[in-house]
Amino acid sequence: MRAYTGHYELQTYGRGLENLVVTDTRVAEIDGNRGRLLYRGYPVEQLAEACSFEEVAYLVLHGELPGRDEAAAWTEELKRWRKPPAEAFAALARIPSNAHPLAIYRTMLTIAACHIPEAERTDLEAQWRRPARILSWSAALAAGAIRHLHGEQPLPARDELGFAANFLAQALGREPDEDQARAFEVSMIVQAEHGLHAAAFAALIVISTGADLGSAVLAGMGALSGIRHGGANQLAFENLARLHDPGHARRWAREKLAQRYRFPGFGHRIYKCPDPRVRVLEPYAKRLLETNDLSDRWHTYAALREEVEGALSEKGIYANVDGITGLIYHPLGLPASAFPIPFCLAIETGWMAHCLEYLPSGKMIEPGAVCLLD
Numbered sequence: 001m002r003a004y005t006g007h008y009e010l011q012t013y014g015r016g017l018e019n020l021v022v023t024d025t026r027v028a029e030i031d032g033n034r035g036r037l038l039y040r041g042y043p044v045e046q047l048a049e050a051c052s053f054e055e056v057a058y059l060v061l062h063g064e065l066p067g068r069d070e071a072a073a074w075t076e077e078l079k080r081w082r083k084p085p086a087e088a089f090a091a092l093a094r095i096p097s098n099a100h101p102l103a104i105y106r107t108m109l110t111i112a113a114c115h116i117p118e119a120e121r122t123d124l125e126a127q128w129r130r131p132a133r134i135l136s137w138s139a140a141l142a143a144g145a146i147r148h149l150h151g152e153q154p155l156p157a158r159d160e161l162g163f164a165a166n167f168l169a170q171a172l173g174r175e176p177d178e179d180q181a182r183a184f185e186v187s188m189i190v191q192a193e194h195g196l197h198a199a200a201f202a203a204l205i206v207i208s209t210g211a212d213l214g215s216a217v218l219a220g221m222g223a224l225s226g227i228r229h230g231g232a233n234q235l236a237f238e239n240l241a242r243l244h245d246p247g248h249a250r251r252w253a254r255e256k257l258a259q260r261y262r263f264p265g266f267g268h269r270i271y272k273c274p275d276p277r278v279r280v281l282e283p284y285a286k287r288l289l290e291t292n293d294l295s296d297r298w299h300t301y302a303a304l305r306e307e308v309e310g311a312l313s314e315k316g317i318y319a320n321v322d323g324i325t326g327l328i329y330h331p332l333g334l335p336a337s338a339f340p341i342p343f344c345l346a347i348e349t350g351w352m353a354h355c356l357e358y359l360p361s362g363k364m365i366e367p368g369a370v371c372l373l374d
Contacts, residue, residue, distance in 0.1 A: 022201070023362070027060060027353045028193045032270035037194070037277065040064070044190050048280045053163050053188045053346075054078060060193050060353045061131055074132070081136035082157035082166070088112040088141055092148050101338040102230065104145040105138075106221045112137050113214040122212050124359055130213040131352050135345075138217075139163065142345050143170035146338045164188055167345070172333050179291065180332055183284040184342070187328050190277040191321065191343055193350030195270075199223040199230070200351050207355035208365040220351045221344055230340040236265030237326030237336050245296060246303035253307035265323025266308050272316030278324050285327035292331040301327060 029038040037044040039060050047056050051065070058066045058074050066074055088108045095104050116133070144154035147170075155170045164185035168176045176184070196204065203220035207213065224230035243249040256263065268275060289298045305319050312318075329339050 022196065022365070023204075023358060025196070025354065025357060026063065027350065027357060028195055030195050030270055032268070032272055035271060035273040035276050035279075037190075039193055044276055045280055048186045048189050051189065053185050053192070056189045056192055057131075057135065057163075057349045060349050061356065077132040078136050078163060079157075079159050081133040082140055082159065084108075084112045084137040084140050085115040087115065088137075089144055089154050092144065092154075095148065097148055097151055100225070101145045101149060101335075102221070102225050102340045102344065104148055105142050105341055105344070106218065106225070108141040108145060109138060109214075109221070110218060112141060113212075113218065116212070116214055122210055127213050127356060127359060131349075131356075134214055134217055134352065135163075135349065138345055138348060139167045140170060142341045143167055146171045146334065146341060147173070149335055149338065167342075168332065176332065179287065183288050183328050184332060186284055187281060187325055188342065188346040190280050191325070191346040193353065194347065195350075196354065197229070198226070199347070200354050203351040204354055204358055205365045207359060208362055210364075213352060213355060216355050217348050217351055220348060224340065224344050224347075230343060232264045232320075232322035233325045233329075233343060234336050234339040236263075236323045237330060237339060239264060240297070240301055240304065240326070241336070243300050243304065246299050249300045249304040250307050253304055253311075257308070257311050263308055266312070266319055267317040268320045271318065271320065274318045275320045277321040278319050281321070281324045281328065285324055288328060288331040294331055297327065297330075 026040065028040070029036070031037075039047060039056065040063055042059065042065075047059070051059075054075050055065060055071060058070065088111045091108055091111050092104070095107060116130070140154070140157060147154055152173070155173060158166050158169050158175070161169055161175070162181070162185070165176055165181040168181060168184055194200075199220040202223040203216040206219040207216040227235070240249075243252055253263075285301075286298050289295060301323075305323070309318055325343065326336065326339055329342065330336070334342070
């Protein structure tokens, strides 16, 4: 870390901007020492138990849980935008099926963004009309990107289904049962917001320039494509899938620990204690695996977690949310290469909330750099 006293106020800084505060927020509170995550003051555990994703998205964006009339209006607004422009789906014909799903998804959303009504308007009132459109278009396009991996055509929305269940139906070509839909919905709830991580900050920088909200979301998606950021859930599951049983997991973990290997799905820049999102999701993952005759995979995960945390918890390294979500996505039938997509779909809610919170009085973000030349 360095301290600098030139044209700027005294501050410490590092190459990753660790501990540098760029703004204040009311969207979420993350306590990495006590393992607490609150959206607008509500513990994520409480929201996961009692709310739908639609309600949580409204809370994150607007600051309060919706009342009955607000919830009905918000749900109808989300359903109204479930059919993105046909031009976005037409692009699939020119995209290789072996392209990364997140790149396919981002490309389609870029094309859809060219058809956003009021695209030239970036006043605050126009920006606030965009979150429902972006969320619903994103869900349909994400499902289409997943189907493209298997050479399958996009499917129409099912308006009788909620947001999470409809996404699964469009992505998988079948209606999920109640347990499947709820497990996936809870995974989206606990990943809907997580402060100013790299992708959220990228979105915030773009919105600060006077760009529209869709452009900010696309910037966040670009940041999320980095393997250090959005791809850890895929890597964590692929590691686990190579392990045959709990004994194999323990031997492999000990070997890798001796090599000082950095385990995908373990450790977090903020949490130095158990990740609260893992606590919420583990029971859902265990149940899904058991009902799909995949109990061995759960026991293998538990053995791997015990070995890694047993060796590294004194350093503040525990299983994180990326290590558990694949154990929900896999039994649902989502391909491992597509695991970053539902993470992106959920967390863009938080990106938009931070952008809309910043807009009324925020300046364009232009940090300085210290020249080290003599």
